[in-house]
Amino acid sequence: MYQRSLLLLLCLMLAACSNTPAPLAPLPAPAPLDDWERIVADARGQTVNWYMWGGSESINSYVDQFYGTALQERYGITLNRVPVSDAVLAVDQLLSEKEAGIDPGSIDLIWINGENFASLKQADMLYGGWNQKLPNSVLVDYTNPALIYDFGVPIETFESPWSSAQFQFIYDSARTDPADLPRSYAALLEYACANQGRFTYIAPGPGAFQGTRFVKGALFELSGGAEQWRNFDQAQWEQWSPQLWAYLNELKPCLWRTGSAYPATEYELHGLFANREVDYSITQSVTGAGALIAEGAVPETARAFVFNDYMIGDYNYVAIPRNAPNRAAALVLANLLLEPEFQAAQILPENGFGLGYGIDVRKVTDEQDRATLEAAMDRLGAPATPPAELLAALVPDAAPEYQSLIEEGWRENVLIGN
Amino acid sequence: MLAPALVIVGGLFGASLWYSVLKSLGYLPFIGQFQITLEAYRNLLPGSGTPASREFLPALGFTLWVSGAATLLAAAGALGVVVVGLGRTRAPHAPRGIVPLLNLTLAFPHLVWAVAIALLLAQSGVLARVLFQLGLIATPADFPVLIRDPYGIGIIISYTTKLIPFLLLMLLATLHAQTDDYAAAAATLGASRWQTLRYVTLPLVLPALTAGMLLGFAFVFGAYEVPALLGVQFPRMLAVLALDFFRNADLRSRAEGMAISVLTGAIVLLVAAVAYALTARRTAGHG
């Protein structure tokens, strides 16, 4: 008797908090990609589960405020932004879903880049054929080699761009005279050893691509160019990697904590910089230090700068898993990301996102849209690196095979060392 | 009546342990790998030349060091408080009001506690700011490295300070339940206060202390959040290493991550069994 009522209660509680999807009715055939109006109609009432890195509160609220509102008001779509501490968690989830044969799954759209894209493409977990069918894809330059390769992997029809980013440094104009800033890796070594413990970089590794990018830039400078690294060449790697480790090991004793520890994330480095433990931080933002100032993560006197060369820039993208439960809504959102009004909003520091354009402004034909986009660039002001300097130093990323060689090699030869 | 509890605890626990072991043996259906192999375990051994072999032994040593140091320091601290603070009273009761206060420290999850420790003890943390204002340090670099240090000091501080109230409460609970009569008897028989402490209080609290230390050691040994937050990139603690490997983009390293997590569990179990055998023998010897 007692046991039975217990069981009943248990069932009630289970039923109350279970939110597993109802048994699957046969799904209606998805709208063809050419019929955008039907896609929009299908998407109405759906909830789009957007998995993205959730470590930055300002990016989180930008996404909710701008896309969340527009999706609801214009398309009747609910945005469920799922913040993950590392994009690799979403990859993990998809792989586990594949293993368990779960379809429809739980992820509709992922903010993704580089290595995770390669993993998912390799595991055949991405939905394809859609990116150039989005109405706004006419604004994207699909002939730009920097755009159609993500960390060297061809994006084909699996990814649509959202924004762009470029490696930069941050300094505090209240502490450092711009004339003293190092403008190359060679100068950086001198600076670091003349100012013991005042520089560090983010530990290269999965989830900390900024650190890997710092090391790649050093490799480019040592070998005298970025171009030859766009295709994988084992012999070339073996020729130059010893010099790369030698450079980093020469730098190591001059670093913060004499190189025994490195910040694990960009924000940890911002914290060290803001609290005057080190002189420079690292960012990918087109606003330079602007977005971070607005967020209160760095002092108001923070400014961005670049070396004269080898500052890696790239695009970042969204992708749709093969087993996305709300594909139509994901397509609508991917298209919304490319709207000129939101592209203009995303670069402004006060909005909290602060990454560059995913679209090509020259392809925008609407006069007013174009004026808005150009005005936004003009508003970035002092905390940002001047666009001309960014462009002069811009290089594309290396082939994806180098990624894990650099990360593992760095652990073995620099972090652990001998 | 035990069935639901056993199904949930035993069933889920056993099934997931089975899954972990299976995967550590290389059963990875989604990359088409179905046969069983010990490769993941071999890859952990020194000399196999894999990334895992470079990381595993240092991680094991580091984990033993951190969990051992934190447990011993916490036990010494808690015992010290009992001996110094309460040892001179005839019936060592906790002073009124202290227990609710100690209980309040349990409201801080370990992760939150570690955040507080980091805010306080980082080289540019609040303590460093106080010392700067007092003129004792000139830059953050003058402050000792306590957070994200290669010796795990930050992790040890975090766990020690969190374990002390836990052990203290365990000891106080034991004393509260048992001491009155024994202490009174000892006093009647003319024992000095220190004799009471030595022959009554300590033997009474030792079993509780050992059990508490074992729980503490096992907990720190397998902990993830705090070392992930306060640790360095090398050496990593076992749980951090396991999860990092498991989440590596290279799918093959998942088996190694599983193997590390299985070994972590096995070591804890071994320690628990040894501790249990030792206590059992001591109890038997006394009987």
Add this chain to the structure above:
Amino acid sequence: MQRGAVGCIWLYALASVLLPLGLFGLHALGPRWFFPALLPDSLSLEPLLALIGNPRTQAALGLSAQVALLVTGLAVLIGYPAARALTFAPLVGRGVILAVLFLPTVIPPIAIGIGLNSLMLQLGLAGTLIGVCIVHLIPVLPYVILTLSSMLSRYDRHYEEQAQVLGAGAWQVWWLVTLPMSLPALAVAALFAFLISWSEYLFTALIGGGRVITLPVLLFALVAGGNPTTLAGVALLIVAVPMLAILLASRLLGGGPQVVGVR
């Protein structure tokens, strides 16, 4: 001398509660507080209010409360009969049962967490609230059962027999004798269950698959995003609820030292 020593304990206990609260409070109310400033330039409630007003924070708070309360309810419902059986029923294999119940308190979550993730996916429970609730029961139930059975061993069943002799029916005995007499034990066990579930990170992160964002999961994600103002605000939220629960419980129960698990 002795007064001094007791004073030390007091100081330690007081400091370990007030210091973290103070740290979090200053950081949460004082944005842009950087080394070497001793105190923030200005204190303002605005960042904390913005955090509390943020729908994501509210969702996490609500989810944390839902999970912890459900887990508490389930743990007591399942744990109480189990504890009674362990204490009073003549059992074969009591040692084995105790060992099974004891294992999850020592085996690290990481050792089973990853396998548990696969298991829950197979069961279709990964990423669901109920999946997370069930998984929380693994660390919670042993503590609840061990607590209940240790408190029940001091429980005198003669009262129940007496009531029966005096003509009470089974339900009357349960309602008028058993329940009131077990209430303190149940309250303590419920508090433990709530605290453990409320603080749980790893199981929630692994089984929730990024979809069940409780406060600890939110905090861990923010750690990588290191903005100390938000971080401290969330930390305050996480601590406030169990503090109230503990204060309330010690009001209700009074007296003796109770030990919550190491978690």
